[in-house]
Amino acid sequence: MTQTRDIFQAIADPTRRQIIGMLARKSLNVNAIAQEFDITRQAVSLHVQLLNECGLIVIKQQGRERYCEAKLSKLKEVTDWVDQYRKYWDNKFDSLESYLAKIQKKKK
């Protein structure tokens, strides 16, 4: 059985989120990415590998360098149904909160 990498797992990690953010602005090679972090190049490389496996980035050979590029269409999945569901209930809890405030005020 092959295990498919999960996009939520991919973005759960702050380092990986930061890498996506960096790559969204421009393509970078692993060394350039690693320079931005206090962790080892190997650790950065593992994060990059995971992002690559779940399709959030692609790695392209350019001359002797391998450049990482953010694949934004895949990232859309993250902001979709779950995101809407979360926002919907955040909003409902806001309504609930203000309604509770209103009825408690009346009682006093």
Next chain:
Amino acid sequence: MENYNTFKQEENILIHTRLLDAPRDLVWEVWTNPEHIKEWWGPNGFSLTTKSMTVEPGKIWDFIMHGMGKDWDNKIEYVEVKKPSLLTYKHSGERSEDYNFTVSILFEDVEGKTLLTMKSVFKSKAIIEELNRKVNAIEGGKQTLNRLENYLKILGNE
């Protein structure tokens, strides 16, 4: 300070928490009384009519939401009812049984306030992923891209 307003996904479960500035009995009341629930339930701009509500295991809340020029029939079936601490219900009547999900709301007293923990349990993680893909396909285009842009701006500024 601990953050009480959270959201996370654990496999096939979506979990919301929210700390409400009201006693637990009152929070229970606004979830289980038709006069109260119509004041906050449902999408913004919709109104709500309850046909019947019996908050007991196996019994239902039968209601209509009015909005966008249409009436939307809704049924919720209560599964567990432990006043004032636990309410579990099933959403049914979806196009496919697979998309039905169960919601449990835990009401906890925290020094006179109420901590809500809402767990939405889906059949599988794959179902949630499928919903994501479908919404993606329907909405597509501009709105999602705009949101994505904002999301990336936030990421970039972190």
